[in-house]
Amino acid sequence: MKLRYKLSLFNVLSKFLFGAVFVLLMPAILERINTLQTDNELINKRERVIDLIERWGVAFFMEDVENDAYGSYNILREEYISLERVELEEHWNFIEVTRRNIEDEIIDYRVLNYTFLIDGEMYLLEIGKSLSSIHKTEKNITRLMWLFLLVFVLASSVTDISFATFLIRPLERINQKLKKTSTPAQFDTALVLTSTTEFIQLDQTLSELMQKINDLFRKEKETTSNISHELLTPISVLRGKLENLMIQKDLSNESLQKTEEALKTLHRLKTMVNSLLMIARVESHQYLKEETFFADELVKEVLEELSPMAEDKNITFQSHFDLKIKFEHANRALLFNMFYNIVNNAIKYTQRKGVISLATFRQNNYSVLKISDNGPGMNEIQLQNLFTRFKNTTKHKNSGTGIGLAISKTIADFHGIQIRVKSTEGKGTEFFFHIPS
Numbered sequence: 019m020k021l022r023y024k025l026s027l028f029n030v031l032s033k034f035l036f037g038a039v040f041v042l043l044m045p046a047i048l049e050r051i052n053t054l055q056t057d058n059e060l061i062n063k064r065e066r067v068i069d070l071i072e073r074w075g076v077a078f079f080m081e082d083v084e085n086d087a088y089g090s091y092n093i094l095r096e097e098y099i100s101l102e103r104v105e106l107e108e109h110w111n112f113i114e115v116t117r118r119n120i121e122d123e124i125i126d127y128r129v130l131n132y133t134f135l136i137d138g139e140m141y142l143l144e145i146g147k148s149l150s151s152i153h154k155t156e157k158n159i160t161r162l163m164w165l166f167l168l169v170f171v172l173a174s175s176v177t178d179i180s181f182a183t184f185l186i187r188p189l190e191r192i193n194q195k196l197k198k199t200s201t202p203a204q205f206d207t208a209l210v211l212t213s214t215t216e217f218i219q220l221d222q223t224l225s226e227l228m229q230k231i232n233d234l235f236r237k238e239k240e241t242t243s244n245i246s247h248e249l250l251t252p253i254s255v256l257r258g259k260l261e262n263l264m265i266q267k268d269l270s271n272e273s274l275q276k277t278e279e280a281l282k283t284l285h286r287l288k289t290m291v292n293s294l295l296m297i298a299r300v301e302s303h304q305y306l307k308e309e310t311f312f313a314d315e316l317v318k319e320v321l322e323e324l325s326p327m328a329e330d331k332n333i334t335f336q337s338h339f340d341l342k343i344k345f346e347h348a349n350r351a352l353l354f355n356m357f358y359n360i361v362n363n364a365i366k367y368t369q370r371k372g373v374i375s376l377a378t379f380r381q382n383n384y385s386v387l388k389i390s391d392n393g394p395g396m397n398e399i400q401l402q403n404l405f406t407r408f409k410n411t412t413k414h415k416n417s418g419t420g421i422g423l424a425i426s427k428t429i430a431d432f433h434g435i436q437i438r439v440k441s442t443e444g445k446g447t448e449f450f451f452h453i454p455s
Contacts, residue, residue, distance in 0.1 A: 025178070025182040025185075025186075026175065026178045026179040026182050029174070029175070029178040030171065030174075030175045030178065033170075033171050033174060033175075034171065037167050037171065040167070041167075044160065044163060045160075048156050048159055048160060048163075049156065051159075052152055052155055052156050052159070053128075053152075056128055056147055056152055057113050057128075057130075059147070060113060060128070060130040060145050060146075060147065061130065063099075063130075063145050064130055064132055064143065064145055067099065067101075067143060067145070068134065068143075071136075076101070076136050076141060079101055080101075080103075087100065087101070087102035087103070088100060088101040088102065089101075091120060095120055095123070095125055095148065096147065096148045096150070096151040097145075097146065097147050097148070097151075098118070098120065098127070098144075098145075098146050099143075099144065099145050099146075100142075100143075100144045101141060101142070101143050101144075102141065102142055103139055103140070103141055103142075104133065104140055104141065104142040105140065106133060106140055106142070109133050110131045110132060110133040110142065111131070111132050111133070112130075112131055113128065113129065113130045113131070114128075114129055114131065115127070115128050115129070115149065116129050118146065125148055125150075126148065126149040126150070127146035127147060127148055127149065128146065128147050128149060128152065129144055129145070129146040130143075130144065130145045130146070131143075131144055132144075132145075185214070188210045188211070188212035188214060188217045188221075189217055189220075191210045192210055192217070192220060192221055192224065195210075195224075196224070199228070201232075201235070201301070201431070202228045202229070202231040202232035202235060203232045203235075203236075203303075205224075205225070205228040205232075207225045207228070207229070209221050209222065209225070235301070236302070239298045239301050239302045240298075245294075247295070249287075249291045250288070250291055250292075250295075253284060253287060253288050253291065256284055257281065257284055257285075257288075260277055260280055260281050260284065261281070263277055264277050264278070264281075290421060293421045293422070293424075293425055294421070296355075296425060297407075297421075297424065297425055297428050300352065300425075300428045300429060300432050301428060301432075303432070305349050305352055305432070306349060307347045307348050307349050307432075307433070308347065308349075309345070309347075309348055309349060309350045310344070310345065310346045310347070310348070311344075311345055311348070311350055312342060312343065312344055312345070313339075313343035313344070313345060313378065313385075313387055313453070314337075314339040314342065314343070314378065316345075316350065316353060316354055316357065317337075317339075317357055317361075317376060317387070318337075319354065320354060320357045320358050320361055321335050321337075321361065321376075323358070324358070324361055324362060324365060327362070327365050328365050328374070331365065331368070331369075331370045331371075331372070332370050332371045333365055333368055333370070333371070333372045333373070333374060334371075334372075334373050334374070335374055335375075335376070336373060336374070336375045336376070337375075337376045337377075338375070338376070338377040338378070339376070339377070339378045340377070340378060340379060341378040341379050341380055341385060342378075343378050343385045343387060343453055345433075345453075348433055349432075349433070352429045352432065352433075353429065353433065355425065355426075355429060356425070356426040356429040356430060357389075359422040359423060359425060359426045360389050360423075360426060360449050361374065361389060362422070363422065363423070364389060364391040364393065364447070367391070367393045367394060368391045368392065368393040368446075369393065369394075372391060372392050372393060373391070373392055374389070374390070374391045375388075375389075375390045375391075376388070376389050376390075381452070383454070383455060384436075384452040384453060384454060384455065385452075385453045385454075385455055386450055386451065386452055386453070387450075387451040387453065388448060388449065388450050388451075389448070389449045389451075390446060390447065390448040390449070391446050391447055392445070392446040393446050393447060394443065394444065394446075395441045395442045395443040395444055395445050395446055395447055396441040396443065396447060397443055400441075401439060401441055404423055404439060405423050405424055405426075405427040405437075406424065407421050407424040430451070434454055435451055435452065435453050435454075436451075436452040437449065437450070437451060437452075438450040438452065
């Protein structure tokens with residue numbers, strides 16, 4: 019999972035956890051808040067009623083009622099008020115929850131009880147609000163709180179993802195720099211613009227690391243190139259001496275045979291040195307890429323050159339070039355060498371009367387050239403070491419120097435071509451060349 023999604027997920031989960039705790043505590047909190055609000059409303063109404071009594075007198079409320087008591091409630095019975103003359107020894111000023119019988123209906127109220135004296139007589143004022151209306155208010159507040167919580171979580175999640183995306187963007191740019199770098203020498207050392215200290219340090223560290231790796235690679239290439247050059251001279255001298263030795267008339271058959279074996283070994287050594295020299299030159303970009311040509315035409319030339327080998331084993335070539343792939347800014351000789359190595363290996367390891375198929379097609383943003391055979395295939399260990407120099411694990415009697423596929427991989431990297439290999443033991447091998455369009 020990407021870092022920005024992890025950050026956003028953590029923020030969302032933390033908010034939901036906070037929300038869950040809040041939801042658990044919310045009923046008690048709302049009940050307490052609503053109770054205080056109701057009590058304040060009752061006290062405010064009490065003060066207004068007392069103010070009216072002071073203005074108009076208590077007789078104004080009592081003149082049309084019996085038993086010195088006044089009562090009134092709204093049509094829905096959600097609120098009521100009563101005023102009556104009482105005889106009490108103590109002053110009342112409290113709020114309680116009690117039941118009242120109003121027109122044969124029992125209703126629970128939260129009631130404010132308040133007594134006061136007028137002309138030496140005590141009066142009791144009751145102001146009540148039904149609990150059902152209070153609970154209805156609590157439900158409305160609860161709905162609003164849930165809606166607010168949902169909107170808050172959604173809005174904050176979008177904000178978190180946007181901010182995390184903005185925050186991680188420099189890291190993605192650094193990642194893109196690494197993806198575009200096929201060799202350390204091509205790494206873009208221009209620092210990514212960011213105000214995050216950690217990303218600045220990471221970018222600087224990667225640039226320094228790439229520079230060190232590039233220096234090491236350059237020294238290795240120079241060493242390989244120098245050694246290869248130095249080896250070619252004594253190899254040529256030895257070859258000349260062995261060839262002169264073979265033309266001597268007094269040379270015995272046994273000596274002649276050993277000399278021929280030495281020449282074969284020397285030829286193998288020369289091929290290996292030339293291969294190492296080619297890899298060093300390709301990796302150091304000593305070859306030009308100025309040619310334009312079509313892949314099917316190049317591969318057909320490879321097949322023509324290797325056709326005698328294929329005919330000796332009765333191997334059939336099947337070509338399906340449905341897509342015309344065009345190489346631009348490429349080196350024809352190097353790519354010829356790359357495809358030659360792959361097809362040559364396919365012929366070498368495919369049994370007699372086998373089939374080698376070649377096809378071109380489109381896949382995602384790449385043009386793909388596929389070379390497949392129905393040979394013995396490879397196991398996992400062979401696939402892992404397939405492009406590693408001198409790690410040819412094949413036990414075939416005609417196995418080469420173990421460097422041919424390494425050359426092909428180097429040439430492919432030089433041209434920005436991705437090689438993917440699929441192989442199953444007993445069923446064959448498929449090489450996919452993903453060529454950027």
